[in-house]
Amino acid sequence: MILEGKTVVVMGVGDGLGREVAEKAARDGANVVLAARTEAQLEAVGKAIDSTGKRVAWLPTDLSNESEVTALVDLAVSRFGRLDALAQVAALASLHGSFEESNLEDWDRAYQVNVAGTVRISRAALPHMRKSGGGSIVLVGSQAASLPTTAQVAYAASKGALRSAMYYMAKELGPDKIRVNTVVPTWMWGPPVQKYVETTAKARGVEQSVVIAEIAGQMPLGEIPEDGDVAEAIVFLCSDRARMITGQWLQVNAGQSMV
Numbered sequence: 001m002i003l004e005g006k007t008v009v010v011m012g013v014g015d016g017l018g019r020e021v022a023e024k025a026a027r028d029g030a031n032v033v034l035a036a037r038t039e040a041q042l043e044a045v046g047k048a049i050d051s052t053g054k055r056v057a058w059l060p061t062d063l064s065n066e067s068e069v070t071a072l073v074d075l076a077v078s079r080f081g082r083l084d085a086l087a088q089v090a091a092l093a094s095l096h097g098s099f100e101e102s103n104l105e106d107w108d109r110a111y112q113v114n115v116a117g118t119v120r121i122s123r124a125a126l127p128h129m130r131k132s133g134g135g136s137i138v139l140v141g142s143q144a145a146s147l148p149t150t151a152q153v154a155y156a157a158s159k160g161a162l163r164s165a166m167y168y169m170a171k172e173l174g175p176d177k178i179r180v181n182t183v184v185p186t187w188m189w190g191p192p193v194q195k196y197v198e199t200t201a202k203a204r205g206v207e208q209s210v211v212i213a214e215i216a217g218q219m220p221l222g223e224i225p226e227d228g229d230v231a232e233a234i235v236f237l238c239s240d241r242a243r244m245i246t247g248q249w250l251q252v253n254a255g256q257s258m259v
Contacts (some may be wrong), residue, residue: 002240007081008031010022013045025235026056064113064120072121079206083132096152110160114161142185145178181237226253
């Protein structure tokens with residue numbers, strides 16, 4: 001129970017990675033506070049994690065809204081007495097287009113959500129983590145930030161900016177025993193990649209297994225990481241087992257990129 005007695009806020013609880021993080025944090029003993037924009041989704045996940053409601057709370061939260069972000073971290077402390085970790089999973093990832101094709105509005109939207117939104121919620125968490133004697137902020141990057149694709153340049157650039165911010169955060173917050181790390185997925189087997197595989201297979205007139213094999217063939221381990229694999233890394237970094245780890249860009253990619 002590596003998170004026993006700790007309170008973890010998970011921002012971005014949908015059907016994929018955010019839900020996996022919340023479930024695994026609760027499994028490992030944490031009190032979990034769930035956040036996303038859709039209350040029905042939060043309620044469903046919260047009740048699935050703990051039907052009694054004793055170790056889970058949730059609040060609809062928009063990363064662009066300062067008062068909602070503040071209310072979220074305040075909820076964690078009012079319900080559970082402390083805030084120990086923040087897993088910032090929420091992101092705008094649905095922006096596609098090459099450098100020449102993408103429009104500047106997409107670049108701005110990606111930055112406002114993925115960078116400014118992360119800064120906003122991280123800053124809100126700081127006073128409470130300091131009162132707890134330290135804490136952990138875990139961000140979610142993207143392999144696209146360092147392994148270019150032609151399809152997601154605005155999104156990838158925002159994740160690259162987040163990586164730079166992480167280094168400064170880790171150095172500045174270290175004296176307060178607040179650690180800042182980034183977990184970096186590649187292809188991640190969950191709802192978005194499943195949909196991509198289905199759509200691509202149908203468009204090409206091939207079995208889904210063919211598309212899956214092509215993706216997995218890029219990875220020395222020969223298997224596409226699952227949402228749960230990435231969530232395990234996030235939960236580890238939230239725990240005291242990672243107490244001497246900060247400012248790190250941890251790739252969970254089955255060896256696809258080793259840089």
